[in-house]
Amino acid sequence: MHRHEGDAAPTQPRLLGPAEIRDLAELLGVTPTKKLGQNFVHDANTVRRIVQTAGVRPGETVLEIGPGLGSLTLGLLEAGAAVVAVEIDGRLAEQLPHTVTLMQPGTELTVVHEDALRVTDVPGDPVRLVANLPYNISVPVLLHLLEHVPSLASGIVMVQAEVGYRLAAEPGSKVYGGPSVKAAWYGDWRIAGQVSRMVFWPVPNVDSVLVGFERHEVPGTEAERRATFEVIDAAFGQRRKMLRQALAGVLGGSAAAASAVLERAGVDPQARGEQLGVADFLRIARAAAQP
Known part of the structure; x- marks a missing residue:
C-alpha cells in the first residue's frame, strides 16, 4: 500500500518499501546483477526482525557489508546504531548518504x-556485523572480516540457506566442511532464523537463513591459523579419502609420513575430515611443525 507522508508523524523514522526500492533503482539505473549477488530486501518487518535478532543497541557501531539501496x-540507524557501510558499487555508495539524510536525518x-x-x-571499531551478504562471496567475506576486524564481537548475517547450514554445522554432519x-x-555459530524469498527484489531462486556468531578467543x-587452514583445505579437498591419504601432500609427501604426524597429534589416520573439530586440525598442524 502506498501511503501519503501526511499520514505519519513527522518524527517517525522511515524504512524502504517495494515502491521506494524500485524508484531508487530506477533513479540510479541499477539493475540487480547476479554477478554481484544483489537481491534487495523490500520488507520493513524483515529488516526490523534482523536488527532485533542481532541485538543492536543504541550508541554502538555496526558494520554492514553490501548495503545496496x-x-x-x-x-x-532506526535502532540507534552508528553504521559503517562497505559498498563496492559506486552508484549505490554515492546514493546511500542521500537516502539516509532524506529518510532518517540526524543519524x-x-x-x-x-x-x-x-x-x-x-x-x-564496529562491535557487531549485520549484513545481507552477497551469496557468491559470503564465506570468504566473513572469514576476511573476522581476520581483519578484531573489534567485531558478534553478528547476524543473511546468507543462502545452504551456506548458512554449512557455517553452523557440527563435526559429523553431512554439510560440515571447510567453511x-x-x-x-573465530567463534560459535548458530542458525538464527529463516527468511522468505518473497522479501527480496528480485525474488531469488534459493532460500535464505540468518546465521549468528559470537566471537571467542x-x-x-x-x-x-594459516597452517591449520592449509590442513583443513587438504582434508576437505578429498573428503571421501582417509586423512592419511588426503593429507599426504601437506604432511610429508606420503601416506606413511602423514600417518606418523596424525598419530603424534592423537588423530586416527583412518578418520575422515568431517569427523574432526577445529581443535583436532590445530593439533595436526602443531604436530606437523614439530621437528
Whole structure:
C-alpha cells in the first residue's frame, strides 16, 4: 500500500518499501546483477526482525557489508546504531548518504566505497556485523572480516540457506566442511532464523537463513591459523579419502609420513575430515611443525 507522508508523524523514522526500492533503482539505473549477488530486501518487518535478532543497541557501531539501496542500513540507524557501510558499487555508495539524510536525518552513517574482500582497515571499531551478504562471496567475506576486524564481537548475517547450514554445522554432519571448521576458529555459530524469498527484489531462486556468531578467543597464533587452514583445505579437498591419504601432500609427501604426524597429534589416520573439530586440525598442524 502506498501511503501519503501526511499520514505519519513527522518524527517517525522511515524504512524502504517495494515502491521506494524500485524508484531508487530506477533513479540510479541499477539493475540487480547476479554477478554481484544483489537481491534487495523490500520488507520493513524483515529488516526490523534482523536488527532485533542481532541485538543492536543504541550508541554502538555496526558494520554492514553490501548495503545496496539502504533497507537494512535504515533499520540499523532506526535502532540507534552508528553504521559503517562497505559498498563496492559506486552508484549505490554515492546514493546511500542521500537516502539516509532524506529518510532518517540526524543519524550517523559512514560509507566505505571498497571491495569487502580487500578492506582491512574499517573506521569506528564496529562491535557487531549485520549484513545481507552477497551469496557468491559470503564465506570468504566473513572469514576476511573476522581476520581483519578484531573489534567485531558478534553478528547476524543473511546468507543462502545452504551456506548458512554449512557455517553452523557440527563435526559429523553431512554439510560440515571447510567453511564450518574455519568459521569455528573465530567463534560459535548458530542458525538464527529463516527468511522468505518473497522479501527480496528480485525474488531469488534459493532460500535464505540468518546465521549468528559470537566471537571467542582464537585457539592459536596467526602462523598456526594459516597452517591449520592449509590442513583443513587438504582434508576437505578429498573428503571421501582417509586423512592419511588426503593429507599426504601437506604432511610429508606420503601416506606413511602423514600417518606418523596424525598419530603424534592423537588423530586416527583412518578418520575422515568431517569427523574432526577445529581443535583436532590445530593439533595436526602443531604436530606437523614439530621437528
